[in-house]
Structures are given as structure tokens and as C-alpha cells.
Amino acid sequence: MSNVPTLLTYKVKLFFAPSYRGKFGPLPLIALMILFVPSGAGVGFAFGAYMDTLGTEQLTATLGAALSAMLAFGFIFSLGVGITAQPSELDFLMTSPIKSREYLVADLLFQLTSIMLAGGIAMFAALIGLLAGMGAPLVRAIPLVLVMAVYGLMIVLIIQSVTIAKIRYPNARVRELTLLLLLLSAVAMLPALGASFGVDFATLPIPQAAFAVLADSAIFGTSPDVSSLVVAGIYFAGIGALWLRLSGMYFFYGIKPTLSGGFGQVDMGTKMAQQRRMIGLFGGLTDKIALKTDVGGDLSLMTRLSLVRIWRDGSIVFVILLLGLFIGIGLWGSSSSDEPAGMDYNTLQGATWPIAILAINWCYYERENLWIPVVGGRSLVTYFRGLMTSLVLIGLVMSAFMITIRALIQMRVDMAELAFMMLAPVGTSVFAATLLTRVRVKPGAFSPGLLAVLFVTFTGGAGIAFSGSLMVGAIGSSTAVLVAAQVVVAVAFAIAIYYVGQVAVSSLSRTFKFQ
Amino acid sequence: MPEPTVRIENLWKAYDGTQALQGLSLAAFEGEIVGLIGPNGAGKTTAIKIIVGLLQWDRGEVHVFGHNILADSISYKEHIGYMPEAPALPEYLTTSEFLGYVGRVRNVPKEQLPGRVSEMLRDFELTGKAKETVATLSKGMRAKLAFAAATIHKPQLLILDEPLLGIDPAGQRLLKDRLVGMAKQGCSILVSTHQLDTAERLCTKVAVIHRGKNVATGDLESLRGQAHAGEHQTLEEIFLKLTEEAGQPEPDMPRRKGLFSRK
Numbered sequence: 001m002s003n004v005p006t007l008l009t010y011k012v013k014l015f016f017a018p019s020y021r022g023k024f025g026p027l028p029l030i031a032l033m034i035l036f037v038p039s040g041a042g043v044g045f046a047f048g049a050y051m052d053t054l055g056t057e058q059l060t061a062t063l064g065a066a067l068s069a070m071l072a073f074g075f076i077f078s079l080g081v082g083i084t085a086q087p088s089e090l091d092f093l094m095t096s097p098i099k100s101r102e103y104l105v106a107d108l109l110f111q112l113t114s115i116m117l118a119g120g121i122a123m124f125a126a127l128i129g130l131l132a133g134m135g136a137p138l139v140r141a142i143p144l145v146l147v148m149a150v151y152g153l154m155i156v157l158i159i160q161s162v163t164i165a166k167i168r169y170p171n172a173r174v175r176e177l178t179l180l181l182l183l184l185s186a187v188a189m190l191p192a193l194g195a196s197f198g199v200d201f202a203t204l205p206i207p208q209a210a211f212a213v214l215a216d217s218a219i220f221g222t223s224p225d226v227s228s229l230v231v232a233g234i235y236f237a238g239i240g241a242l243w244l245r246l247s248g249m250y251f252f253y254g255i256k257p258t259l260s261g262g263f264g265q266v267d268m269g270t271k272m273a274q275q276r277r278m279i280g281l282f283g284g285l286t287d288k289i290a291l292k293t294d295v296g297g298d299l300s301l302m303t304r305l306s307l308v309r310i311w312r313d314g315s316i317v318f319v320i321l322l323l324g325l326f327i328g329i330g331l332w333g334s335s336s337s338d339e340p341a342g343m344d345y346n347t348l349q350g351a352t353w354p355i356a357i358l359a360i361n362w363c364y365y366e367r368e369n370l371w372i373p374v375v376g377g378r379s380l381v382t383y384f385r386g387l388m389t390s391l392v393l394i395g396l397v398m399s400a401f402m403i404t405i406r407a408l409i410q411m412r413v414d415m416a417e418l419a420f421m422m423l424a425p426v427g428t429s430v431f432a433a434t435l436l437t438r439v440r441v442k443p444g445a446f447s448p449g450l451l452a453v454l455f456v457t458f459t460g461g462a463g464i465a466f467s468g469s470l471m472v473g474a475i476g477s478s479t480a481v482l483v484a485a486q487v488v489v490a491v492a493f494a495i496a497i498y499y500v501g502q503v504a505v506s507s508l509s510r511t512f513k514f515q
Numbered sequence: 516m517p518e519p520t521v522r523i524e525n526l527w528k529a530y531d532g533t534q535a536l537q538g539l540s541l542a543a544f545e546g547e548i549v550g551l552i553g554p555n556g557a558g559k560t561t562a563i564k565i566i567v568g569l570l571q572w573d574r575g576e577v578h579v580f581g582h583n584i585l586a587d588s589i590s591y592k593e594h595i596g597y598m599p600e601a602p603a604l605p606e607y608l609t610t611s612e613f614l615g616y617v618g619r620v621r622n623v624p625k626e627q628l629p630g631r632v633s634e635m636l637r638d639f640e641l642t643g644k645a646k647e648t649v650a651t652l653s654k655g656m657r658a659k660l661a662f663a664a665a666t667i668h669k670p671q672l673l674i675l676d677e678p679l680l681g682i683d684p685a686g687q688r689l690l691k692d693r694l695v696g697m698a699k700q701g702c703s704i705l706v707s708t709h710q711l712d713t714a715e716r717l718c719t720k721v722a723v724i725h726r727g728k729n730v731a732t733g734d735l736e737s738l739r740g741q742a743h744a745g746e747h748q749t750l751e752e753i754f755l756k757l758t759e760e761a762g763q764p765e766p767d768m769p770r771r772k773g774l775f776s777r778k
Contacts (some may be wrong), residue, residue: 376617
């Protein structure tokens with residue numbers, strides 16, 4: 001175990017160094033930690049106040065659901081990377097005479113350290129807030145933290161064990177078993193949503209239920225339930241024994257590098273390798289749509305090039321996932337209300353964030369390819385106009401999908417709402433393409449360029465959508481003529497925004513700086 | 516004396532206060548293969564990026580086909596081909612789509628494009644990969660594809676930055692034969708390389724660049740003379756001698772006198 005401190009120091013430095021090597025030293029990192037303290041305490045307090053209104057059974061079910069979510073996250077992580085190793089660790093540390101267990105202990109300590117450094121203060125504030133919200137003495141945070149720490153440690157041990165088992169026993173269907181356990185963890189969250197199917201999850205001998213009962217005892221200051229203590233102890237000891245057995249095995253050859261280049265950073269080399277894998281994986285399917293380079297004008301070529309990229313490089317998956325998420329939330333929200341919800345914050349997010357994400361992906365994956373038109377003697381005007389057109393087209397398809405779903409559920413379409421959902425992606429695309437001619441995004445959460453792309457496109461798109469829908473709404477819809485006028489105004493407004501965007505992008509891209 | 520295809524005069528370029536080029540001068544004529552050799556950080560890639568229009572310089576002049584590229588920074592590019600060191604390629608395109616895209620950007624007429632793409636794929640032994648995405652290609656195949664893209668429009672000036680890196684011997688031979696063939700047809704070729712034996716055999720002229728300036732230029736005989744080297748000394752020995760001799764303190768960049776000048 002003599003190498004553990006060295007390995008841990010290297011991992012911690014590698015992870016946190018990029019975030020404090022900037023102009024302001026460690027201040028952004030400290031600011032980020034402090035920034036989430038009030039919100040952590042606030043959320044904890046609100047949650048505590050809510051939990052105070054629940055009966056003991058409901059409280060245990062809610063805590064159990066939260067712990068199940070943590071476990072499910074652990075299973076998801078173990079299905080992916082599992083053990084955190086950056087490319088340089090693979091090249092230099094894992095080729096050194098380091099024992100598997102030494103590396104695992106260092107990784108375990110690193111995961112706990114990074115969680116504590118990145119979000120520990122906010123999490124502690126949330127726990128204090130929770131106790132305060134429930135009116136419980138704050139000193140009970142100590143046993144509560146202890147229970148949570150043991151549970152967290154157990155999850156990290158599970159993650160490491162599953163990862164090693166995946167590598168060492170490739171034919172043992174470890175992945176399938178993990179997926180099954182993930183599904184069961186998800187099912188154990190259902191009681192918190194009021195869907196228990198007659199099963200009392202709190203009494204089942206599962207770890208999250210046992211730890212939830214123990215957390216309950218910590219909050220209320222009662223002596224811990226013996227049976228839960230035994231169940232939790234058995235699980236912890238069993239997982240610990242499994243970890244002890246597996247951690248002695250050599251597994252370095254199966255480790256994949258993590259995507260993160262550090263706290264809030266992205267390792268571009270790994271990201272590009274991941275993109276290559278994704279393109280290769282779906283190649284047989286995505287290549288069915290081909291880019292014909294010998295037909296169409298220049299704007300058409302550049303628009304199709306951008307669409308083909310989004311279709312093939314995995315960006316479309318982000319669009320579908322985000323859209324699905326916001327549609328799902330929207331449906332959940334609208335089912336509890338009779339009011340049309342087309343112009344709500346959720347719809348706005350669904351119509352804008354996917355475009356902003358596409359813009360970020362462009363910065364990561366495509367910007368470097370601009371050397372091709374630049375050295376080819378082409379101005380980038382057509383390129384950026386094509387990029388903007390492709391974003392508008394994707395945005396309109398997204399909105400059409402959302403409008404169709406809303407129309408099917410609510411059986412009516414409000415013109416102002418329609419204009420809002422059509423103009424939001426058009427406006428967002430215009431702002432995104434305009435920004436991309438000027439902003440250079442560094443791959444990290446602290447990049448001002450990234451934040452600018454995300455928030456300027458969102459607020460710009462929102463502004464356009466609100467102003468357009470207000471204009472359309474002001475016309476009124478009492479007669480067929482007025483409705484027709486609404487349609488004309490909405491379409492004209494969208495076309496005007498598109499053309500203003502084309503002019504702005506054309507002008508700015510003439511002075512685009514590639515390097 | 517014919518007009519050089521590329522003429523660089525007293526070129527200066529600094530990155531954040533660090534001088535990358537310190538008065539570099541260079542010329543390449545029609546049909547010449549000019550090798551740019553020099554230690555890491557000598558300024559070879561900086562000079563190349565300036566010629567192809569990817570970098571702005573601080574002082575000096577760059578003429579391509581007799582035209583000052585500062586005066587017209589677009590039209591001269593129609594006749595140049597460029598292959599960067601470790602090129603970023605659109606991973607999501609198939610090899611034929613990529614060549615078609617570059618062909619369109621390089622103004623290859625649409626009706627000639629499919630034929631030209633097929634020809635390039637055949638010449639560079641990539642026909643079997645025509646429908647596969649760039650993401651699936653090996654390092655050597657990517658280099659061959661980048662080379663094909665640099666030459667798809669039959670350029671009059673070809674600029675290559677470490678083109679043979681990561682390519683197997685057969686692939687290297689293919690590219691070198693292609694370069695010699697293009698030079699015979701009158702194409703000027705500027706190639707940056709660390710492979711001195713390749714430069715010795717392939718290039719008609721070699722420019723030794725050190726600390727951002729050209730310390731010697733000429734064919735092997737001429738370089739021997741400039742380095743006072745024996746007739747059996749290789750380019751590697753000459754290169755080491757020239758760069759060691761040139762290891763004197765760096766000169767200051769000439770500056771315009773301004774209000775706050777000390778002199």
C-alpha cells in the first residue's frame with residue numbers, strides 16, 4: 001500500500017489543478033463550493049419541511065427512494081467507466097509496477113475526496129438544512145453523515161467490484177446482472193411516487209431500505225433498528241468481501257479513460273476517441289443517409305454537411321434525449337393541470353437547450369475542421385449560413401414534434417402558443433450561429449465562452465419567442481380572418497428573424513479567426 | 516530569373532512575447548521540392564501556417580505566385596494544396612464524401628467531382644474504404660486521405676507539414692513517388708520534415724531553419740560548402756553543424772519608434 005499516497009496525490013492534483021491554474025487561482029473553485037451552500041441549505045430545508053409533514057412510513061419510503069437513486073447512479077457509473085483513470089494514468093501509472101489493490105484504494109479515496117471537495121460543503125449544508133426543516137437538533141447531523149458515508153463507501157465498492165468483474169469475467173453476463181440490479185433499484189424508487197404496487201419496500205431485506213431505516217433513526221434520535229442494522233451490516237460485509245476478492249486481480253488492461261480532464265474540464269483526446277467509437281458503432285445505420293457533394297448549391301452543401309454531422313456524430317442522441325426529457329416533464333406537468341402549458345418554461349427549455357447543446361458540440365467537434373474551407377480559399381460566410389440553416393431546420397422539427405404531442409393531448413392549438421414554439425428554436429439558432437462566429441469555447445465548465453453560448457442562445461431565443469407570441473396574441477383569434485392574420489404574422493416574423501440572422505452571420509463570419 | 520512560386524522575406528512572428536520567426540526568408544521555384552528542416556520549435560509549422568493563411572504575421576512579406584498575400588488573401592489559395600501535421604478531419608464523413616467536400620471547396624467542377632474522387636481513392640489505395648467513415652481509418656490511411664485531399668484539385672504549390680508521419684514504408688514510397696511526379700509536372704512543393712534521410716533523397720533544395728530564421732539554403736553540395744563540411748558528410752551531420760553554429764543569442768525584433776521608445 002506504499003504507493004497509495006502518491007497515486008492519490010497525483011489523481012487529486014490532476015483532477016483539481018485545471019480549475020485553480022486560471023487567472024484567479026483557486027477563487028473560482030472556492031466560489032463554486034460556496035455558491036451551492038445557500039442553495040444546498042435551502043433545498044435541504046424545503047425537503048426537511050416536506051418530510052416533516054410525512055408519516056414515518058412515507059418518510060422511510062422517501063429516504064429509501066433517494067438512496068435507491070444513489071445506488072442506481074452507482075450501477076450506471078459501473079456500466080460505463082467505473083474506475084476513474086485519465087489517459088496519462090493509463091500510459092504512465094498503470095504501466096508501472098503498481099498493485100491492482102493499491103490503485104483501487106487510491107481511486108476509492110480519490111472518489112470520496114473529490115465528492116467532498118466538489119460538493120461536500122453543499123451536501124453538509126443540505127443535511128443541516130434538512131434537520132432544521134424537520135425541527136430536529138442539528139447535532140443529529142453526525143450520525144446521519146456517518147450512515148450516509150458508510151452507504152456511499154458501499155456504493156463505491158460496488159462500482160469498483162462490478163468494473164473489475166466486467167473485465168475479468170467477460171463471459172459471465174456481469175453487464176446483464178448489473179442492468180437487472182439497476183432496474184430493481186429504479187423500482188425501489190416508486191414508493192416515493194406513490195406507486196408501491198402493494199409491496200412494502202421498507203420491510204424488504206434490501207440495502208437501501210435498511211440504510212433508510214437507519215437514517216430515519218439518526219434523524220429522530222432513536223436507537224437504530226436491530227434488523228436493519230444486521231441487514232445493512234451483512235450487505236456491507238458481503239460487498240467488502242467481494243471487493244477484497246476482486247481487488248487482488250489484475251484489471252488494468254480493461255480500463256477505459258474517463259471523459260473528464262479534471263474538475264469541470266473535458267479531455268478532448270478522450271472525447272474525440274469516444275466520438276470515433278460512436279461514429280463507428282452506428283456507422284452501418286447512419287451512413288444510409290449520404291452527403292452528395294456533386295449536387296446543389298454551396299449553401300445547400302454546407303447545410304447538408306452540418307445535418308449529416310449532427311446525424312452521425314452522436315449529437316442527434318443528445319437532441320432526442322433532451323427533447324424526450326422536456327416532453328416527459330411537460331406531460332407530467334400538464335396532466336395535473338387543465339391550462340394550456342405551451343408557453344411555459346419547460347416548453348421553452350425543450351425548444352432551446354437542444355440547439356444550445358448542438359452549438360457546444362460544434363465547438364468541440366467541428367470547429368477544428370474549419371481549416372479545410374479556410375485554406376481552400378473559401379470565405380466562411382456560406383459555411384456559417386449553412387450551419388445556421390441546419391440548426392433552424394432541426395429546431396423546427398423538434399417544435400413540430402412538441403406541437404403535435406400537445407395538440408393530441410389538449411385537442412386544440414393556440415396560435416400564440418404555436419408561434420412561441422416555432423420562434424423559440426429559430427431565435428435560438430440565430431443567436432447560436434452568430435455567437436459561434438466569435439466565441440471560442442474551451443472544453444471546461446469554467447469556460448466563459450461555453451457559458452455565453454448556453455445562456456445567450458437561451459435568453460435570445462426566449463426573447464424572440466416571447467416577443468413574437470405577444471405580437472401574435474395581440475391580434476386576437478375571434479374570427480377566421482384574425483387567425484389567418486396570426487399565421488401570416490408568425491411566419492413573417494420567423495422569416496424576418498432568419499434573414500436578420502443570415503445577414504448578421506454573413507457579416508461576422510467574414511472576419512472569423514480560425515486560430 | 517523566373518519569379519519564385521513562394522517568396523518569404525524577413526518574416527517575423529511572436530506568440531505571447533515568444534519569437535517564433537525572427538526574419539525568416541525563403542523562396543521556392545516551379546518544379547522544386549524544398550525541404551524545411553530544423554529542430555522542434557524552429558518555426559517551420561509557423562511559416563507554413565502563414566503561407567496557407569491560417570496565421571497572421573507581425574512583419575515581413577509573403578508572396579505566392581508573385582502576389583502579396585496580404586493584398587489578396589483568398590484567390591491565391593485556389594492553386595495551393597495543404598496537408599497539416601496531424602490533420603483534423605471530419606470523422607463523420609465517409610472517405611468519398613470527404614474528398615467530394617474538399618473538391619467542392621477547392622472549386623473542382625461538379626461534373627468532374629465523382630471521377631476525381633474515384634481517381635484519388637484508387638491512386639491512394641483507399642477504394643475499399645470509400646463508403647467507410649474517416650473515424651474507422653487507421654493512422655496511415657488518414658494520412659493518405661489527407662494527402663489525397665491536398666492534391667485533389669491538382670495544385671501548383673503543395674505545402675506539407677510532416678506528411679510521412681505514421682505512414683508505413685509502402686505508403687511512404689507511394690507518397691514520395693507522387694511528390695516527385697508532381698514536381699516533374701511543374702508543381703512547387705514545400706515539405707517540412709524531421710526525416711533527414713528522406714529530405715536528403717527527396718528534396719531538390721533544403722532550408723535549414725533554426726530559431727525562426729533560415730541559417731542555410733541550397734542543395735546538399737551547397738549546404739556542405741556553407742557548413743564547411745567534408746564531401747562524405749550526410750545531411751544529418753551538416754544539419755547538426757549548422758544548427759550548433761547558429762546557436763548564438765537571439766536577435767531583437769526590429770520595432771517602430773514610438774512615443775514610448777527608449778531610443
